[in-house]
Structure formats: C-alpha cells, structure tokens
Amino acid sequence: QSAMPMAPARNDALFQALGGKPGLQALMDLFVAGLKADKRIGEQFKDTKASYLSEQLVDQVCMATGGPCKYEGADMKTAHAGMGITKGNFNALVEVLQASMDARNIPFATQNQLLALLAPMHRDIITAK
Numbered sequence: 263q264s265a266m267p268m269a270p271a272r273n274d275a276l277f278q279a280l281g282g283k284p285g286l287q288a289l290m291d292l293f294v295a296g297l298k299a300d301k302r303i304g305e306q307f308k309d310t311k312a313s314y315l316s317e318q319l320v321d322q323v324c325m326a327t328g329g330p331c332k333y334e335g336a337d338m339k340t341a342h343a344g345m346g347i348t349k350g351n352f353n354a355l356v357e358v359l360q361a362s363m364d365a366r367n368i369p370f371a372t373q374n375q376l377l378a379l380l381a382p383m384h385r386d387i388i389t390a391k
C-alpha cells in the first residue's frame with residue numbers, strides 16, 4: 263500500500279510552470295543547499311552529497327509533474343526508513359521548499375500544486391513522534 267507510486271501526471275502543465283528541466287534543476291540545487299543550511303534539519307543532510315540528492319529530486323518531481331524523466335531512486339518508504347523523521351522535520355522541509363520556490367519567483371498557485379503532490383508522501387516518510 264505505502265509502496266504505491268505517485269500516479270503519473272496527465273499532462274505536463276505543472277512541469278512547464280516549474281520551468282521544465284532547467285527550472286527544476288535550479289530549484290532543487292537551491293532546495294538542497296537550503297536543507298543543508300537549515301538550523302532545524304540541516305544535520306540530517308550532513309552526509310548527503312548535494313548533487314546526488316538534487317538529481318534524484320529533479321527526476322522524481324519531473325516524472326510526477328508530467329515531464330520526460332524517469333525516477334530510478336528508492337521509493338519514499340525505503341529511502342527514509344530508519345531516519346526517525348518527525349512531523350516537525352517534514353514541515354521544516356516543506357518550509358525550505360517554499361522559500362526556495364519564492365526565491366525562484368515560482369507563482370503561488372504553482373507552488374501549491376507541487377506541495378499538493380508531495381504532501382501525501384508524509385505517510386511513508388514520517389516514522390517518529
């Protein structure tokens with residue numbers, strides 16, 4: 263059940279609104295840098311290779327928004343197993359993503375569409391109180 267992948271997008275409108283592949287690459291580079299620098303959750307990303315995580319996020323979001331990519335990383339449950347991620351950690355990550363989207367001048371409606379796509383993943387990612 264929790265291993266269910268995201269449903270593929272029916273069109274690429276959200277992918278285009280995010281600036282296509284170059285837009286996503288710029289966004290995710292900023293996002294991962296923001297995660298590493300964040301006082302609340304930066305520690306959890308200290309051993310993460312930024313370029314690697316950024317590429318995985320680009321592929322994941324590109325595919326989920328109808329773009330021409332294939333995400334080949336782990337499913338969200340497997341990827342985050344044993345990390346003890348809390349609701350507070352998850353909300354902090356969402357705030358960093360919002361700040362990154364603001365910095366890229368991504369319109370609010372587009373931001374909300376991406377967040378709506380990612381929000382249900384909390385079930386597979388949050389494993390601790």
Ligand code: HEM
Nearest residue numbers: 303306309310311318319322335336341351352355380383
């Ligand atoms: C909607 C929210 C999230 C999404 C979409 C997401 C997405 C991803 C993806 C695609 C990967 C790469 C998996 C792979 O390499 O196979 C990953 C790894 C990881 N995630 Fe998340 N994640 C989310 C939330 C979180 C949260 C809240 C934390 C902790 C605060 C977190 C910490 C990590 C860490 C530490 C890794 C391993 C990175 C590495 O390879 O070193 N994630 N995540």
